Amino acid sequence: MNEITFFGRGGQGAVIASEILAEAYFRDGYHVQCFPSFGVERRGAPVTAFLRYDDEFIYLRSQIYQADCGLVLAAGIVQASTFRPSIKKDAVILVNSSQQIPNLDGLRVSYVDATAIALEYGLGSQAQPVVNTAILGAFAKIDDTLKLDNLLGAVASKVPQKTEENLKAVEQAYKSVKSSE
Numbered sequence: 001m002n003e004i005t006f007f008g009r010g011g012q013g014a015v016i017a018s019e020i021l022a023e024a025y026f027r028d029g030y031h032v033q034c035f036p037s038f039g040v041e042r043r044g045a046p047v048t049a050f051l052r053y054d055d056e057f058i059y060l061r062s063q064i065y066q067a068d069c070g071l072v073l074a075a076g077i078v079q080a081s082t083f084r085p086s087i088k089k090d091a092v093i094l095v096n097s098s099q100q101i102p103n104l105d106g107l108r109v110s111y112v113d114a115t116a117i118a119l120e121y122g123l124g125s126q127a128q129p130v131v132n133t134a135i136l137g138a139f140a141k142i143d144d145t146l147k148l149d150n151l152l153g154a155v156a157s158k159v160p161q162k163t164e165e166n167l168k169a170v171e172q173a174y175k176s177v178k179s180s181e
Contacts, residue, residue: 001056002145003064005086006049008073011124013132016158017071018049021136021146023154025053028147033058046077053145067091071139073114073131075101094139096131100180109180112138112173120172121165133159133166137173148174 004021008014015036022034030053037048050064070087072078075097087093093107096114114134124130133155140148152167159166 001052001054001058001060002069003067004051004053004069004071005064005067006047006051006071006073007077007083008047008049008132009077010045010047011128011130012047012073013130014047014049014071014073017073017132017136018051020132020151020154020158021139022051022053023158024136024140024146024151025051027150027153028145030054030145031056031058033060037063069093069143071135072096073135078104092142094135094142094177096135104180110138110142110177111180112177114138114169114173117169117172117176121162121169123162123165123169134169134173137170138177140170141174141177142179 006014006018018034022032025032032053034051052058067087069092072095075095077083078101089106091107093109095111097111098113114131115129117134118124118129118131140146140151155166155170156163
């Protein structure tokens, strides 16, 4: 079983990202489970969403305590005291950032400037860009199990507004992701 945790802020699209990715994995033939966790429902408040996928039916029904992968929609979250304990020591991390972030030793970290991509395609506003589809496009590049075509189909299915712009954001992020290795 593979477990992914999405770390974001309200308004960035972390919950929708988990749902889109769940559908993409489902299209790939996996059993999936996704659910959010958030306190105060407001823009800017911390949001966490969880996703599990496996070849077999998933019986486990709990929060993910140490994820195999972390998708970080707001780069500042990696400095929070709750970030490191919630991922495995050898986790794959994808961060929405234009530059590398210090103190992530031991993790396999990749970066994509999802904010710039979202702004380029008019996703969200200048003050609150919605980065979810861009981060997923980058994730499709670093995850060997996810087919880009299935992700694009899931985005087209789950994102009824600005669908073309979101699909372009996925494709651009897929091409733009960089690894720290």
